[in-house]
Amino acid sequence: MNKTKTYELRLYVAGQTAKSLAAFANLQRVCETHLAGQYRIEVIDLVKTPQLAAGDQILAVPTLVRRLPHPIKKIIGDLSNEERVLVGLDVQPVNE
């Protein structure tokens, strides 16, 4: 994929649950590994801002939304499976 692309990611969580924390940690790891410098992560805690849930059609938590590049993609779960996260984000894994 084009390396100049910026990935705008939004992680929806509901409070500081184990799943939320795991998801955030997993996401950071994947991004650092494969999208170093091309990503921006915004974490939204729905417990604090519930009105934001409807906008991105959030149902499950944690949900990772790839807002950019288009089209919008969603990955639900704690992002523990790196391979699936990459598929979901449509990111070519960096082979180390």
Add this chain to the structure above:
Amino acid sequence: MKPKRRSESASTLPKAPTGITGLDEITGGGLPAGRPTLVCGSAGCGKTMLAVEFLVRGAVEFGEPGVFMMFEENAAELTANVRSLGFELDKLVKQKKIALDHVHIERSEIEETGEYDLEGLFIRLGHAIDSIGAKRVVLDTVEALFAGLPNHGILRAELRRLFRWLKDRGMTAVITGEKGEASITRYGLEEYVADCVITLDHRVTEQISTRRLRVLKYRGSAHGTNEYPFLIGERGFSLLPITSLRLDHAAPAERLSTGIARLDEMLGGQGVFRGSSVHVSGSQGTGKTSIGAKFADAACRRGERALIFAYEESSAQIVRNMRSIGIDLAPWLEKGLLLIHASRPALSGLEQHLVAMHDTVKAFRPAVVVVDPISNLTLEHSETEVMPTLMRLIDFLKQQQITSLFTSLTTGGSGTSAPEDSQVGVSSLMDTWLLLRNVEFNGERNRLIYVLKSRGMAHSNQVREFVLSDAGIDLVDVYLGADRVLTGTARVAQAAHERSAAELRREDHERKLRQLAAKRKAIEAQIAALNAEGEAEAAEVKFAIAQETLQEKTTQQNSAAMAQLRGGGKGGNAPKKGPR
């Protein structure tokens, strides 16, 4: 099923009224308050409509705002769909009485990895509830999630939690579900929602569809277990609560004219009771519709509203045809006093018709209802089906104090069949039964009317001829001949005949009187003559006597003179000699 006492059920289980016609009656007050209710049925059976109405009526009529969470349609679609039923969701949303939330999951844009839960759904729902202070929640149709989320294990666990959560928050919830093949719902939602289950059904029998509702289960409350036909009409959901109706309607003593003076006369002189039911039966062309139209016309003349359900003719046709017998319905239609609801009997099933009638009556609030004819409604139904449904209608009308007139076509056709054959078994429900018959005699066919029964009033036992003319409807006394009643021209001829006979009799009497007078005069003359004769005779006799006396005197004088002349010796024995 027996009707429940509302107070009793209310004390056992709090209920949230739905405001849906009939549903509150069969559930004894509404859905279980603060608990979820499952509404299931196949596609297109009206689940969403029921849910929407539950929510809208809750918000508008009972001050309980509600959240509508939809999983299939989006908010704009739903708003458009229910606008036809008179529900303005957008307005209610602005007034913060209803919150809409469209939950949409596209399987293709979702990747699943690792542990998750549906807390997002809870948060959204919670947020919506809090934003308007909702008391009611609708989830329509939560099963769509099964298609969107691959992990059914998680989904099921979360749904269980969701329903529990709704209960804990005290939400009266309606959860809709698709009908399953083997189970009540396709994904077995009934496992989680166990308090109240309502099934909707949309069946087609003999090409006519009927919607039906049944309360399958209602934990902690008595409920009607029958299948109740319902209709999604212009004013929303409408259910006909058949057996919940009680036989306790008031019976006003007020009387109502039928519009035909002579008919009123036959009915104790004052017409029928307000709120009673009148049945007019007869074969083809006996004037049933005309009586119905006159009845409606009379109501309009009194300034009351009349509603005609026409199942044979269109509104325009009725107006035109009735004008020909001097009944002008057009002004009443214009004034809005009269409503003619014309439809084909085959348009829908009997129950649907009745629900439609129910609805129209509730909306129009007439004082008088004419159904012309009920027999058409019953063409494709067996009597066992027709009886209870008509009973419902009649009871309903009675409860509303609406005077009703039903016409029905007798199957016999000719006037020879017994009138009792023709009925759809409704006669026992009717308070007044007028029977129209055709009589064929003397080369013409005439209409006869009589009152077969009329509860609670003295009514005529006589047959009248029913005459339709340009001048309107009239009832005329018939002539009873030796072996038959005379009608039509025969009646007119008979009347003429009787008139001339009377004339003759009168003349005859006069002649006799004249004769008598003449005779008396003759006798008097005779008496005078006899008197005169008598007097004449008396005078003659007197004269004769006088003459004889004189003669005798003369004779005596003569004899005395002769004796003197003869010398008197023998003279003593000499016989007297008279002149005669």
